[in-house]
Amino acid sequence: MKFIAVAIILCAGYFCETAFAHPRGEWTKLILTQHWPQTFCSVNKCTTNLSYWTLHGLWPNTGMRCNTSWHFNTSLIEDLIPEMKEYWPDLLAPSSPEFWKYEWTKHGTCAAKAESLNSEHKYFSKALELYRKYDLNSVLKNNQIVPSEENYTLDQVETAITSYYGVKTKIQCVHPGKGGQVQTLGQIEICVDRDFQLIDCEKSTKEIWSNDIPAVLVSGQSDLSVCDHSMPVYYPPVPSRS
Ligand SMILES: *[C@@H]1O[C@H](CO)[C@@H](O)[C@H](O)[C@H]1NC(C)=O
Numbered sequence: 491m492k493f494i495a496v497a498i499i500l501c502a503g504y505f506c507e508t509a510f511a512h513p514r515g516e517w518t519k520l521i522l523t524q525h526w527p528q529t530f531c532s533v534n535k536c537t538t539n540l541s542y543w544t545l546h547g548l549w550p551n552t553g554m555r556c557n558t559s560w561h562f563n564t565s566l567i568e569d570l571i572p573e574m575k576e577y578w579p580d581l582l583a584p585s586s587p588e589f590w591k592y593e594w595t596k597h598g599t600c601a602a603k604a605e606s607l608n609s610e611h612k613y614f615s616k617a618l619e620l621y622r623k624y625d626l627n628s629v630l631k632n633n634q635i636v637p638s639e640e641n642y643t644l645d646q647v648e649t650a651i652t653s654y655y656g657v658k659t660k661i662q663c664v665h666p667g668k669g670g671q672v673q674t675l676g677q678i679e680i681c682v683d684r685d686f687q688l689i690d691c692e693k694s695t696k697e698i699w700s701n702d703i704p705a706v707l708v709s710g711q712s713d714l715s716v717c718d719h720s721m722p723v724y725y726p727p728v729p730s731r732s
């Protein structure tokens with residue numbers, strides 16, 4: 491009795507909700523994160539000629555580094571490598587598996603708590619499948635949001651994405667330094683539930699906490715934050731090569 495009373499009192503807040511909603515610490519949502527290679531490389535000083543959005547990761551909304559003894563092994567995803575290289579490239583070190591290893595250790599081992607993703611192969615192939623299925627590249631293009639020296643308003647970008655997916659996504663930009671007047675489109679997050687169906691990325695303000703996994707890149711550097719409505723959005727084209 492006493493315990494229940496205490497539990498109810500303590501239960502008013504966020505922590506309790508989390509504790510009871512996910513009794514085994516299981517995730518409820520996956521965040522499919524894609525970045526724009528030109529923006530990534532302008533921040534991280536790499537070069538790329540890729541002109542499509544590539545995968546950054548598939549992140550459960552709870553947990554990080556859930557099983558550090560579950561080591562990444564490239565030979566388990568041999569059949570996926572060609573597609574991984576194309577759609578999930580390590581922009582900093584294109585021929586290395588480091589990026590995949592990092593994502594597996596940090597996020598994959600947590601995603602793997604669900605039976606549907608409980609192997610390295612299931613995790614990476616599901617990420618590729620969702621990437622193809624929710625085809626962000628086509629969604630933007632079909633809505634006339636293409637890389638350009640012209641700027642967009644955030645409304646234009648948001649409307650294009652939201653009108654297709656019908657759920658809230660998270661659109662992130664690199665914000666300008668002092669005096670700058672334009673933000674650069676960098677990363678877009680699309681969320682799915684445990685059945686891999688689209689779901690709002692931020693259902694309620696309460697959820698922002700658990701959801702807000704910092705977009706730490708392999709280099710440990712990130713200048714990304716949610717784009718804001720007060721500034722034009724620049725979607726940088728691939729520099730033409732002469
Ligand atoms: C992009 O760069 C790669 C490697 O340098 C090269 O093989 C490829 O042909 C280039 N693609 C385009 C469209 O320039």
Ligand SMILES: *[C@@H]1O[C@H](CO)[C@@H](O)[C@H](O)[C@H]1NC(C)=O
Pocket residue numbers: 557559560561
């Ligand atoms: C962690 O991964 C290792 C290697 O796959 C596995 O043997 C072990 O059971 C896992 N531990 C947990 C708690 O899942």
Ligand SMILES: *[C@@H]1O[C@H](CO)[C@@H](O)[C@H](O)[C@H]1NC(C)=O
Pocket residue numbers: 563564565566
């Ligand atoms: C990686 O997986 C392969 C295929 O299952 C296996 O033969 C090999 O021993 C594994 N390597 C490591 C380091 O665990």
Ligand SMILES: *[C@@H]1O[C@H](CO)[C@@H](O)[C@H](O)[C@H]1NC(C)=O
Pocket residue numbers: 639640641671672722
């Ligand atoms: C994009 O926006 C910036 C900041 O407002 C402005 O300086 C620049 O001229 C704009 N570019 C174009 C092509 O309108």
